[in-house]
Amino acid sequence: MTGAGEDWLSDGLDVAGADCGLWVPGVDYVAGWRGAREAADRLNRALLGAGLELSDVRAVASTNEDGCGVVRVAGWPTAVDRLAGLLEGLTHGDGGAA
Numbered sequence: 001m002t003g004a005g006e007d008w009l010s011d012g013l014d015v016a017g018a019d020c021g022l023w024v025p026g027v028d029y030v031a032g033w034r035g036a037r038e039a040a041d042r043l044n045r046a047l048l049g050a051g052l053e054l055s056d057v058r059a060v061a062s063t064n065e066d067g068c069g070v071v072r073v074a075g076w077p078t079a080v081d082r083l084a085g086l087l088e089g090l091t092h093g094d095g096g097a098a
Helices: 029-049 077-091
Strands: 057-063 069-075
Touching: 029 057, 029 069, 057 077, 069 077
Parallel strands: none
Antiparallel strands: 057 069
16 A cells, blocks of 8 residues: 555565466556556455454455456455454345345
Protein backbone atom coordinates (compact mmCIF):
# COMPACT_ATOMS: atom_id res chain seq x y z
CA MET A 1 0.00 0.00 0.00
CA THR A 2 1.49 3.28 -1.00
CA GLY A 3 2.23 5.96 1.57
CA ALA A 4 2.69 3.57 4.48
CA GLY A 5 6.22 2.57 3.58
CA GLU A 6 7.22 -0.70 2.03
CA ASP A 7 8.55 -2.47 5.15
CA TRP A 8 5.34 -4.49 5.42
CA LEU A 9 6.34 -6.34 2.25
CA SER A 10 9.01 -8.28 4.11
CA ASP A 11 7.35 -8.93 7.46
CA GLY A 12 7.22 -12.73 7.23
CA LEU A 13 4.29 -13.40 4.90
CA ASP A 14 5.58 -15.08 1.73
CA VAL A 15 3.66 -13.25 -0.97
CA ALA A 16 5.81 -14.27 -3.93
CA GLY A 17 3.73 -17.32 -4.72
CA ALA A 18 4.72 -20.65 -6.16
CA ASP A 19 4.26 -19.47 -9.75
CA CYS A 20 6.97 -16.79 -9.68
CA GLY A 21 9.34 -17.43 -12.49
CA LEU A 22 10.96 -16.00 -15.55
CA TRP A 23 9.22 -13.30 -17.51
CA VAL A 24 8.61 -13.76 -21.22
CA PRO A 25 10.28 -11.16 -23.47
CA GLY A 26 7.80 -8.88 -25.22
CA VAL A 27 4.97 -9.30 -22.69
CA ASP A 28 3.83 -6.04 -21.07
CA TYR A 29 3.73 -7.08 -17.42
CA VAL A 30 3.79 -3.50 -16.16
CA ALA A 31 0.36 -2.56 -17.51
CA GLY A 32 -1.26 -5.60 -15.91
CA TRP A 33 0.59 -5.00 -12.66
CA ARG A 34 -0.53 -1.35 -12.53
CA GLY A 35 -4.19 -2.34 -12.68
CA ALA A 36 -3.63 -5.03 -10.10
CA ARG A 37 -1.77 -2.58 -7.86
CA GLU A 38 -4.67 -0.11 -7.93
CA ALA A 39 -7.13 -2.87 -7.00
CA ALA A 40 -4.81 -4.24 -4.31
CA ASP A 41 -4.35 -0.76 -2.82
CA ARG A 42 -8.13 -0.29 -2.71
CA LEU A 43 -8.61 -3.64 -1.00
CA ASN A 44 -5.79 -2.89 1.46
CA ARG A 45 -7.46 0.41 2.40
CA ALA A 46 -10.70 -1.51 2.98
CA LEU A 47 -8.88 -4.09 5.11
CA LEU A 48 -7.39 -1.30 7.22
CA GLY A 49 -10.82 0.33 7.50
CA ALA A 50 -12.22 -2.97 8.78
CA GLY A 51 -9.62 -3.01 11.55
CA LEU A 52 -7.27 -5.59 10.04
CA GLU A 53 -3.51 -5.13 10.03
CA LEU A 54 -1.62 -5.36 6.73
CA SER A 55 1.09 -7.31 8.54
CA ASP A 56 -1.55 -10.01 9.14
CA VAL A 57 -3.51 -10.02 5.87
CA ARG A 58 -3.14 -8.00 2.68
CA ALA A 59 -3.77 -7.85 -1.04
CA VAL A 60 -0.71 -8.21 -3.26
CA ALA A 61 -0.47 -7.14 -6.89
CA SER A 62 1.08 -9.49 -9.41
CA THR A 63 0.70 -10.66 -13.00
CA ASN A 64 0.25 -14.02 -14.61
CA GLU A 65 2.46 -15.41 -17.36
CA ASP A 66 0.42 -13.57 -20.02
CA GLY A 67 0.85 -10.18 -18.31
CA CYS A 68 -2.71 -10.00 -16.98
CA GLY A 69 -3.02 -8.39 -13.58
CA VAL A 70 -3.68 -10.65 -10.61
CA VAL A 71 -4.48 -9.71 -7.01
CA ARG A 72 -3.75 -12.28 -4.34
CA VAL A 73 -4.77 -12.15 -0.71
CA ALA A 74 -1.99 -13.31 1.60
CA GLY A 75 -2.37 -13.68 5.31
CA TRP A 76 -1.99 -15.61 8.49
CA PRO A 77 -4.82 -18.13 8.95
CA THR A 78 -6.33 -16.32 11.94
CA ALA A 79 -6.49 -13.02 10.05
CA VAL A 80 -7.95 -14.66 6.94
CA ASP A 81 -10.53 -16.39 9.14
CA ARG A 82 -11.47 -13.01 10.61
CA LEU A 83 -11.78 -11.55 7.09
CA ALA A 84 -13.99 -14.47 6.06
CA GLY A 85 -16.19 -13.80 9.08
CA LEU A 86 -16.53 -10.14 8.10
CA LEU A 87 -17.48 -11.07 4.55
CA GLU A 88 -19.94 -13.72 5.74
CA GLY A 89 -21.56 -11.09 7.95
CA LEU A 90 -22.14 -8.92 4.89
CA THR A 91 -23.85 -11.69 2.95
CA HIS A 92 -26.24 -13.02 5.62
CA GLY A 93 -29.87 -12.47 4.77
CA ASP A 94 -29.47 -11.52 1.12
CA GLY A 95 -28.19 -14.72 -0.44
CA GLY A 96 -24.71 -13.26 -0.94
CA ALA A 97 -25.75 -10.55 -3.40
CA ALA A 98 -23.41 -7.59 -3.54
